[in-house]
Amino acid sequence: MEDRHFSFVAGSSGIWDVVAITPVTGASLPQAPRLNIVAGLQPPSTDATWTLRGVTSQERYVVRTEHDRLAAVQPPLGRPQATSAALIPIQKTSAWWELSQDQRRDIFEEQSHHIELGIRELPAVARRLYHSHDLDEPFDFLTWFEYAPDDGARFESLVAQLRRSPEWQYVLREVDVRLRRRA
Numbered sequence: 001m002e003d004r005h006f007s008f009v010a011g012s013s014g015i016w017d018v019v020a021i022t023p024v025t026g027a028s029l030p031q032a033p034r035l036n037i038v039a040g041l042q043p044p045s046t047d048a049t050w051t052l053r054g055v056t057s058q059e060r061y062v063v064r065t066e067h068d069r070l071a072a073v074q075p076p077l078g079r080p081q082a083t084s085a086a087l088i089p090i091q092k093t094s095a096w097w098e099l100s101q102d103q104r105r106d107i108f109e110e111q112s113h114h115i116e117l118g119i120r121e122l123p124a125v126a127r128r129l130y131h132s133h134d135l136d137e138p139f140d141f142l143t144w145f146e147y148a149p150d151d152g153a154r155f156e157s158l159v160a161q162l163r164r165s166p167e168w169q170y171v172l173r174e175v176d177v178r179l180r181r182r183a
């Protein structure tokens with residue numbers, strides 16, 4: 001069976017150069033020059049400055065029409081021109097996790113328009129969501145995005161809009177890691 005677990009290993013090796021690590025809410029992550037994405041759950045290594053782990057999963061909030069709209073426009077990861085990337089690990093508050101599924105969906109989409117805003121930036125931005133909440137990790141989600149440098153401004157504008165949304169009132173910790181793929 002395909003392993004859906006991945007590890008983001010920051011340290012001295014990897015195909016991604018770290019451009020900046022910026023704390024948005026709460027504690028930052030230590031600075032490191034490179035990032036490697038490795039299949040499987042890597043154990044903590046003394047060679048790594050930090051390691052974050054996550055697993056891809058089924059959709060929680062997306063309704064059928066949204067799923068189909070996303071599927072029609074979302075590009076794959078690893079496009080040659082998409083040399084800019086962002087790893088944004090996010091931890092949500094216990095108040096978020098205590099809400100029911102329908103309450104979370106209401107905040108996520110009806111109030112915050114997460115999908116509606118996000119889909120406008122497709123296919124410029126490729127994305128993948130990793131879940132960490134059940135893995136005893138410091139973050140609940142590892143969000144990953146790849147885009148061409150020319151589409152950077154669009155991506156920044158989306159990130160700024162989402163951070164102003166009601167959903168983000170439930171963000172307890174967020175770190176913004178920006179990367180550039182090595183030639």
Ligand code: HEM
Pocket residue numbers: 058059060061062070088090092114115117118119121122125127129141143145158159162
């Ligand atoms: C590029 C355009 C984007 C699109 C199309 C998009 C779409 C989505 C969708 C469809 C989901 C829900 C998946 C599900 O049903 O479980 C989701 C979840 C999520 N997205 Fe985005 N997103 C985008 C950008 C972003 C950005 C820029 C961030 C961070 C700054 C972000 C953070 C998250 C987080 C943390 C979740 C998990 C929410 C939760 O389960 O509580 N997304 N996104």
